[in-house]
Amino acid sequence: MGAQWKVKHKEIAANAKGRIFTKLTKEIMVAARNGADPDMNPRLRLAVEQAKKASMTRETLERAIKKGAGLLDEGINYEKLTYEGFAPHQVPVIVECLTDNANRTYSSMRVLFRKGQLGNSGSVSWDFDYLGMIEATPTNAEADPDLAAIEAGAQDLEPSDDGATLFLTEPTDLDSVCKALPEYGFNVESAKLGYRPKNPVTSLGEVEREEVEAFLDAIDEDDDVQTVYAGLE
Numbered sequence: 001m002g003a004q005w006k007v008k009h010k011e012i013a014a015n016a017k018g019r020i021f022t023k024l025t026k027e028i029m030v031a032a033r034n035g036a037d038p039d040m041n042p043r044l045r046l047a048v049e050q051a052k053k054a055s056m057t058r059e060t061l062e063r064a065i066k067k068g069a070g071l072l073d074e075g076i077n078y079e080k081l082t083y084e085g086f087a088p089h090q091v092p093v094i095v096e097c098l099t100d101n102a103n104r105t106y107s108s109m110r111v112l113f114r115k116g117q118l119g120n121s122g123s124v125s126w127d128f129d130y131l132g133m134i135e136a137t138p139t140n141a142e143a144d145p146d147l148a149a150i151e152a153g154a155q156d157l158e159p160s161d162d163g164a165t166l167f168l169t170e171p172t173d174l175d176s177v178c179k180a181l182p183e184y185g186f187n188v189e190s191a192k193l194g195y196r197p198k199n200p201v202t203s204l205g206e207v208e209r210e211e212v213e214a215f216l217d218a219i220d221e222d223d224d225v226q227t228v229y230a231g232l233e
C-alpha cells in the first residue's frame with residue numbers, strides 16, 4: 001500500500017511540475033513578442049527569472065524565447081483572455097488564460113463555473129486592485145522593509161510570518177522596484193502583476209472554504225489557465 005501511495009505521490013508531483021512549466025513557457029513566449037533580449041524587455045526578464053527558479057533547463061528556456069519572438073517556424077500565437085465570476089458562496093474570482101483556441105477556453109470556463117457563476121467583464125474586477133506584487137526576503141539582519149519600500153518606490157508592504165515581505169507597487173513601477181530592492185538588503189524571490197481583493201470574504205466555515213478551494217483548484221488545473229485570483233482571505 002505504501003509503495004503504491006509513493007508512486008501516486010510522484011505522479012501528482014510530476015503533473016504539478018508539468019503544469020507549472022507549461023504556464024511559465026506560455027508567459028515567456030508571450031513576453032518575448034516584445035523582444036527576445038531580457039535586458040531590454042522587463043516582462044520577459046521577470047518570466048525568465050521565475051523559470052530559472054523553477055529549474056527550467058536552459059534549452060527549454062531559450063527555445064520558448066525563440067518561439068515567442070518568431071525566430072522559429074513553429075511559433076504559437078497565444079491570446080490572453082480574462083474571465084470574471086463567482087466561486088461557491090459568492091467568492092469573487094478572476095481567471096487569466098493564455099490560449100491558442102478562444103472557443104475551447106470559453107467552453108471550458110462555462111463548464112468549470114457551473115458550481116459558481118460566470119459573469120461579464122467588470123462584474124467583479126471593481127472589487128480588486130491591479131498591482132505589482134514582489135515577494136522578497138532580507139539578505140541581512142539590518143534590512144528594513146519600511147525603508148526599502150520608501151526608497152525603492154513601493155506603494156505599500158505586507159510582512160509574512162516566514163520573514164518575507166510582500167512589496168506592492170503601481171503596475172508601471174514593478175520592474176524598477178525589483179531592481180532597486182537589492183540595494184536595500186532584499187532579495188527578490190518572485191515578482192508579478194496581478195489582482196488583490198479589496199474586500200476578501202472572511203465569513204466562510206471550514207466546509208464552505210473547502211468547497212471554494214476545490215472549485216479554484218479545478219479551474220487552476222485547466223491547461224489554458226495561467227492564474228486564478230480569488231477574493232478569499
